[in-house]
Amino acid sequence: MSKPSDLVQGTLNLLILKILALEPQHGWAISQRLRQISSEVLQVSDGSLYPALHKLEQESLIKADWQTTENNRRAKFYSLTPTGKRALARESQSWERLSGAISQIVRLTEI
């Protein structure tokens, strides 16, 4: 069982928000996108995507509705709420600051 650690969980949320910012998606498509972007970095099972989605939905950062797909099946589509958009902006900013700071430190030790 690979339960994502807190750090990964945090980044997972950020990635989900980022993906949904482009367009509404259903679960499987999100997992495909995740795999594409970061297949080798984020070692998470597909299933752990769903608790994260449901949590984000509870927190009103994303909302979900059932729609019919192109191959005529009903799927649950997730999309970003206004709160989610704000959260994404905030989170990515702080992520950039943090990652910037960390890479600076990493570079320092290398010298």
Add this chain to the structure above:
Amino acid sequence: MFQKLSLRLRSLFRSPAVDRELDQELDNEIRYHLDMQTQDFVRRGIPEKQAAILARRQFGNATLHKEECRDARHLAWLENLVQDFRHGVRTLRRDPGFTIVSVLTLALGIGATSALFSVLDAALLHPLSVHESARLVWLQEFSPGHNESGSNPARLADWQTARSFSAAAGFYSEGLIWLSPHGPLQLQLLRTVGDMNAVLQAKIQLGRSFTAAEIRGEGQPVTLLTHSAFSRRFQSNPAILNQILRLDRTAYQVVGVLSSDLDYPEDIDLWSPSPREIQQTSRAAGFLGIVARLAPGVMLSQAQAELDVLSARLANQFPATDRDRSAALTPLTTHVSEGVRKPLLLLFAAVAGVLLVGCLNIAGLLLARGLARRREAAIRVSVGAGHARLVRLFFAESLSLAAAGCLLGLLLAVAGVAFLKAVLPSEVPHLAAISLNLRVVLCGIGLSLLAAIVFGALPAWQFAAGAQNPALKRTRQSRLRSSLVISEVAGSVVLLVVAALLAASFLKLRSQPAGFNSANAYTFALELPWDTDAGILDSAAQDTLSRLNAFPGVISAGVVDRLPLHGGSQSNVFVVRGMTLPSSIAQQEFGLRTASPGFFAAAGIPLTAGSLYRDWQGSQGPREALISQHLATILFPNEDPVGREIAPAGKKEPHWFRIVGVVGSVASHPTDSEPAAEIYIPWGATYWPLLNFVVRTTRPLADVSRFVHEQIQQNNTSQIYSPVATLSERIAETRSTPRTAALLVSGFALVALALAALGIFGLMAHETARRTQEIGVRLALGAEPESIAFDAVWRAVKLVAVGLVLGLAAAWYASVLLQSLLFEVAPHDAYSYAAAAAVLLLAAVIASLVPALRAARINPIQALRHE
């Protein structure tokens, strides 16, 4: 944030059907994911069967993820908590005896505490709703010999020069008659000297405040209505502004209405500046109360230091009137509740004691219950309940108990407040306005929470301790229960001792020789304004007395300035013609009362030597006086006082009064055992507009009432007579504080005693049950049932004895605080302690008797098969 919480809370109360539907959706969503993934693999050339397996593998543990999704949906901990509470309520319902006793005990404690706290809150914590009331001070003057005395306008003017005050003003009150459209009404008028508004900084709701000239008493008389009079007497009609209000013989122009948030001084209908001639009274007078506002940044001690310097300067400047006089400042908030502070705090301590004993009792019951539930706890642990969950379960139970107790307690508090309002003496500030406010409710809830935490911790701790050595546990818990009972006993003993002391004090107070006979005596009063002509006063007294004397069945009727025990009207230092008094007596103040000759027979005060004085005639009269027996022994220990001449000291030309007789001494003060040393002079010899009529008759109260109403009041509509009361009633008023305190504390002590007895009963019943087998063996071996019963009672008595000793020791220390509330009873009065101990021992024996008799009746055969 709020939205999030509400969403989750909503999920908490979602019906199971909705929940099932959501689970179904989740399944659909996951199935869709797996299908899509499988299709994806198939598209990449993997056989369908394998693709499905691969997709599932890639998905991970589906059940776990679903569970996590559900957790995300629900606020798991809150859900568990609700479940715990449901469980708690269910277990409590299964044991109604325990639940009812605990909830009632808790409700009683919390109800009584909250009710008293609401009184405390109104009377002591928030006694004044005046702007920055903490800056207000009460200025009390003291005459030589440190007797409290009133001030006068001349001295007020001196106090106003103090730099420590931003403002100072004086006041006194008068009852005035207003011929309202609905008949004559008595209004309470506050006479102000100086700018009262500058001191209290009261807002004006309507109209204006007094002008500087009006404050000096110049020009047409003006008045400000208080908010309560404005709404009650004038139906809040603003048309009253600038109208003329005729009070007695004077016309006042209404210039304004004070705002509703002013509540000092209490029970006043209107304000009016004191007339000019009264503002010019001499420095010898004493009728003003003084309040002042401290200047910004000035501390009370600094202001007091300035007053001391000022007093010394005034003593030099005006030696005739100001020598040896002093003044002391107290915060006004303290001053208004001074008389009731100690009794109220005492009552609160007593009621808190009851709550404590009640809590100890519930704790004992919970412990006993915990023992019985050992097996339940063990099963819960074995099927996987964590310790934390089990502890939470106990807390949920105690919280449910506390919630029920709190709710019922607050309901009881509502009744309690109504009860307290009825029984507490009217000196309690804001008595009428006392109610259960938010602060009181929060206090009640806080107390319940505290109780819940303590009760919950106990079984939890018991459980944790029990996880170790079970044998050790049993003795330890039995010891714990015993110590709870000991504390209960100790707590109730303290309360019983205090109750016994207060009761003894009250009985002493009531049985102190009054010096007068209140049986068959009735009284009513007529209060006239301070500027009433002496002639009018005189005719009011004469007219009323002659009508009373003409009433069939009247034995005697008289008028006096103040009723016995209601304090003297005036007091003074006296000189005796041709006699040099020892300096200790020469400086002592004695009471001066004015009374008509008929008063003595009406009040049943005996004449012990000489004869009564004659009636005062008009503006002149025979300058004759009577002295009380006690004064006779002080002034004339070895000679006959009759024929001696006596006069108030301090005048250049003494007004001599010849002593014509000696009358019995009456009790002087409700809490003073010394009889009054007093001089009586004829009614009319000094000016005093408060007439207290006393009438002795064989007729019942209703007859006297009707007579006063129909024959006296109807013929005199410009004056209002107070309702007729028995003299005993009016005398009892002076003792209402000690009586109420004694009654309430005794009530609380009895509740605590009952709780302690319940605790003893519970413990002994449990002991008997535990020892059934042992007792069976003893009986089988030939022990007498009586000795078994005696043994059980003896065990209880031994336990109680420990609590008794602790309680008596605590009472020994605590009762010293009571000293000032006790009359002629020492705080270490042996009888009170013995009585408390005896009552408690008796209760203990009775409480342990039932289990003891049960023990004696145990059937040995059955007992041996027990367990």
